[in-house]
Amino acid sequence: MAKGKLFIISAPSGAGKSTVLSRVMAQLPGVAFSVSHTTRMPRKGEQDGREYHFVDRTTFTEMIEQGNFLEYADVHGNYYGTSRLAVQEQLEQGLDVILDIDVQGAKIIRDAKEMDAVFVFLTPPDLTELERRLRGRGLDSDETIVQRLKNAHTELRSLGDFDYLIVNEELDEAVRMFESVILAERAKNHRHFTGKDIQTKVFVV
């Protein structure tokens, strides 16, 4: 079986990333979600190994020292990281792995040039719409919303570093675009079939 490919997806908070991802995961076969490690406590309803691998600080620090993370960050005193081994195991199974990380995490993985990853940026049509969505979901204070809009503004400066840009104006369309990116990457010559593979296959017949 062909090896899978790593898809990094970044988006400003409120761009609709979770909804797009859950739809793609439900619809497209052969895709797996990469579960991050964190030292923060599980929230109500969260399950170890599903939302996150929940580990203590000692374990996480050991994993850092052993170079086990593709990227990690300290966010408000809690560690979050992507285990190289977990991702590689899924790729070896032939699964395309989706990694949902912020622009900074994406940059670390891009700069490391260790993984043959595809970088996808999901964006709302504009900041007015983003603000409307953030207010609409009623999760954040005014102060938090202003901070999120500032962050979005900063993150958007990085989108030139991404391979693909998907504008989430209409959900169905955004889902289709992300699925298309994954399918097109599968069709790339150096993927499932190299020239050699198909020629061998055909010549043997």
Next chain:
Amino acid sequence: MAKGKLFIISAPSGAGKSTVLSRVMAQLPGVAFSVSHTTRMPRKGEQDGREYHFVDRTTFTEMIEQGNFLEYADVHGNYYGTSRLAVQEQLEQGLDVILDIDVQGAKIIRDAKEMDAVFVFLTPPDLTELERRLRGRGLDSDETIVQRLKNAHTELRSLGDFDYLIVNEELDEAVRMFESVILAERAKNHRHFTGKDIQTKVFVV
């Protein structure tokens, strides 16, 4: 409106290219088919400007001399060629243009490096299946089928030069893959939105 992109599709005879293309053209908005010029006589039911632009030898030779063709070839005494102007007009309208040419024509366009084109190769799963399909459609003599299989064999050697490889094992799947290639190319950063475009758009808000 963003400029369109040129998609070159090549396939061995019998790979199912016409069926895949007509389905994609019918389903996916924003895609146009490039109509070639030829000096051969129209067949029954063919219409000038639809299947081909039918021109006489003098006109065609003048077009060659004026450098009007992206590629052209003499096939059994008849000229076939792709007019640069016709393609560029469609691209300027923001349409993605599909150009159905053989491996040799694709090579000419690739080597010229004039067009920012995406090269797609459509292949049957293997030569046994190709032979089955060629016999099944009942159009060709045994001799022609043997020749077509030999040609396919030769053409398959070139598939490493193509950007995408689509295996037409199941029609719906092949159609979806080709549509995905077009959509993914639209999502590429340097296409509809460059980083600058979206940032400007967002900053202005």
